[in-house]
Amino acid sequence: MKKGLLIILSGPSGVGKGTVRKYFMQDSELNLAYSLSMTTRKPRAGEQDGVDYLFVEKEDFEKAIEHGELLEWAEFVGNYYGTPMSQVEKLRNEGKNVLLEIEVQGAKQVADKVPDAISIFMIPPTMEELAKRIRGRKSEAEEVVQERLAKAEKEMELIKDYKYVVCNDDPELAAQYIGLIVKRHMNDNETLAQ
Ligand SMILES: Nc1ncnc2c1ncn2[C@@H]1O[C@H](COP(=O)(O)OP(=O)(O)OP(=O)(O)O)[C@@H](O)[C@H]1O
Numbered sequence: 001m002k003k004g005l006l007i008i009l010s011g012p013s014g015v016g017k018g019t020v021r022k023y024f025m026q027d028s029e030l031n032l033a034y035s036l037s038m039t040t041r042k043p044r045a046g047e048q049d050g051v052d053y054l055f056v057e058k059e060d061f062e063k064a065i066e067h068g069e070l071l072e073w074a075e076f077v078g079n080y081y082g083t084p085m086s087q088v089e090k091l092r093n094e095g096k097n098v099l100l101e102i103e104v105q106g107a108k109q110v111a112d113k114v115p116d117a118i119s120i121f122m123i124p125p126t127m128e129e130l131a132k133r134i135r136g137r138k139s140e141a142e143e144v145v146q147e148r149l150a151k152a153e154k155e156m157e158l159i160k161d162y163k164y165v166v167c168n169d170d171p172e173l174a175a176q177y178i179g180l181i182v183k184r185h186m187n188d189n190e191t192l193a194q
């Protein structure tokens with residue numbers, strides 16, 4: 001069986017990665033599986049362990065780093081986030097195309113380790129719109145919003161390191177673009193396999 005693709009979706013916090021993901025994951029032709037990240041962040045209202053994230057204590061996260069269990073990890077605004085390697089490998093070996101929705105430090109680690117990973121950077125139409133979205137979500141205190149926005153300015157400079165850039169103005173349109181990118185690489189994968 002042909003190993004599944006590895007897709008990295010990155011971009012500043014609040015740009016709409018999770019929102020857009022929910023649209024394109026519905027397209028069964030993309031044969032996608034979402035990689036569930038591990039984090040030390042506390043769950044937001046409505047978030048569920050094992051659905052949104054694997055919520056863990058700092059000690060457990062550090063053990064996972066120590067034991068080499070993470071494909072990538074990063075500290076982001078005071079919390080750890082990381083991708084458990086075993087589930088990504090298992091899913092890809094089953095032929096699934098695996099989606100990582102991760103911030104830029106982790107995206108770089110994956111791109112270095114897996115050069116044929118498909119990296120997509122999502123941008124907002126404007127930085128004002130990004131601020132509006134992150135505040136509108138009402139998930140963080142203003143102090144954390146400020147930190148995330150300051151980080152976003154720096155993160156935007158990394159746009160050049162990605163294979164694709166998608167602007168999230170209309171989420172359905174952004175999802176369609178991402179779908180087309182994945183389908184194009186699925187076709188390439190098929191051609192190579194023949
Ligand atoms: N195209 C869009 N137009 C207007 N609002 C949007 C759009 N896309 C997403 N949003 C809104 O912006 C907010 C942030 O979106 P979302 O949580 O999906 O971002 P994210 O990039 O996944 O954030 P994080 O990286 O912090 O997890 C949400 O309230 C969402 O409803």
Ligand SMILES: Nc1nc2c(ncn2[C@@H]2O[C@H](COP(=O)(O)O)[C@@H](O)[C@H]2O)c(=O)[nH]1
Pocket residue numbers: 011012013017037038041072073074076081082083101102103104105106107
């Ligand atoms: N490097 C990684 N970044 C991750 C991972 N899972 C999520 N993220 C990114 O962290 C920020 C903050 O997320 P939030 O849920 O607190 O808003 C955001 O950019 C996520 O995409 C991961 O496994 N590794």
